[in-house]
Amino acid sequence: MTTKGIAPMGNDPIFIDESQNYIHEPIGKVMLRKYMKNKLAVIGAVLLIVIIGCAVFAPIIAPADPSKQVLVDKLSPPGEKYVLGADNLGRDTLSRLLYGARVSLLVGFVSVAGSIFIGTVIGAVAGYYGGKLDAVLMRFVDAVISFPSLFLLITLVTIFEPSLMTLIGVFAIFGWTGTARLVRGEFLSLRSAEFVLAARTLGIRNVRIIFSHILPNAMGPIIVSATLGIGGVILGEAALSYLGLGIQPPTPSWGNMLQSAQNPQIMLGAWWYPLFPGFMILITVLAFNFVGDGLRDAFDPKISE
């Protein structure tokens, strides 16, 4: 009975080395660690927290009322009295930038929430049911994508008159196509997965399979596209406001601050003024893009740590 190799067959207890392979780590923790490895994503997140903080606490931080005109101080250069100078009507640039952040972020977050909702529902239905319904919905998406977005936005804004609500609505109604394509793709590959088959066999209703079985598995790409989408909307809002078709003065927005920078007085006498709103747009969009990239890596199980 000294044959080698069958020793563990006896009554000796089998010890499993639990410390090595059987650690159960919550997925959130793994994702956070992956996210923190991406330095740019961390920088982006910090920037976003600061910018959002500025927007939320604008009334507390802002040194002055953003609409208060002190005409004797017009075109003051950055300095002690006005940290970032004053515009051609003598309004404090810093305060206007802080309040402008509120507008940009509000339009960005709310309209992207709307477009993600529309895009997810349409994409999920198209991908899950497939067939003719899918073909019709996707041709519709192709058509909407063919309109250069700025043309559509401007047309709708002229029809409904520019206001905060119009802008949010317009960006929501025409921003969903990318999400719809993405969600459809996810659903196409997930609908034949085994867990979906199992759910069907159990007689679970389609609506429930779509929303509580498949959708959670497609959340990663959706969140990433939402993050990148907010950056896009902020750029779009700035462009519309710059043309005078977005947020209307005296409400400050980064776009309409740049519009007033076209004023010859500012062009000749206050070269620093247009730099600030443009810089804020740049930093904010960059931060959203970095965070989006970081989230993409964090959600992707194929990318190992």
Added chain:
Amino acid sequence: MTTYIVRRTLMAIPLLFIITIISFIMMQMAPGDPTALMMDPMIKQENLVAYKEAYGLNDNVIVQYVRWLGNMVTGNFGESLIRQGVPVSALIVARLPNTLILMLVSSIIAFLISIPLGVISATKRNSLTDYSITFVSFLGIATPNFWIGLVLIMFLSVHMGWFPTGGVSTLGEPFSIWDRIHHLILPAFVLATADMAGLTRYSRSSMLDVLRQDYIRTAKANGFRNKTVIFKHGLRNGLIPIITILGLMLPSFIGGSVIIESIFAWPGIGLLFVEAAFQRDYPVIMAVVVIAAALVVIGNLIADILYAMFDPRIEY
């Protein structure tokens, strides 16, 4: 090949249909009806009814759509509400060449700058040069190009006086090529910046794909100089996927022209559109929107066909 071209072209037709339907629905949503803008407010009721009848405004919506579509196919986009009596098609024909020149020159600029940058980035992968180019591209994606335009006008035109602040030519001067080019440089460059970043990223990854291929290694092993391998063997193949990007760039180019033409007072389709938007000149707005979307569909169609022609591996 021919079958593919025919099939691909036929696929574009339903798309154009949906585009016209969406545009028509948007036009129907516009408040008020055209008579309110065109007519004397003191007009008698029976005259108003007669006008509405004459312009077909009392017809069923579907009848109106079919008539509008039929007119549009024959090049009749109606008349401008603001500039009364001027056909929309005449306005567009007058402005279109300016937009096309701007788009053509700026796409050449975008390609001339981005593709070499992408190639350098790919061949010197993970070097400081590569990282710098990548970083600048990231900045480029996040920067609103109208801001770049504004800042350039302020420094180069207003302060330095190197370039004119806008327009296609100096007013009151006789036509000269140099004057035209002088006016074109800034707007074309700024419009190009919109797509340069994306194009650089794209040509970088396309080149990286190609440089990993076996035939590149074979060429190197055969003793060809590095330059020959990169430009003759690598770039030629790396450029193929970039053709598709041309099609994808078109919407942002046409959309970008709206902003750039406004900043530089460049009298093209984009400026016409913004002017019409401010004046609520709906026939002009709708015509430009439909034409812009149709251009995008046609651009994608051409890009797909070119792609199929250049890449012999693809069979249809």
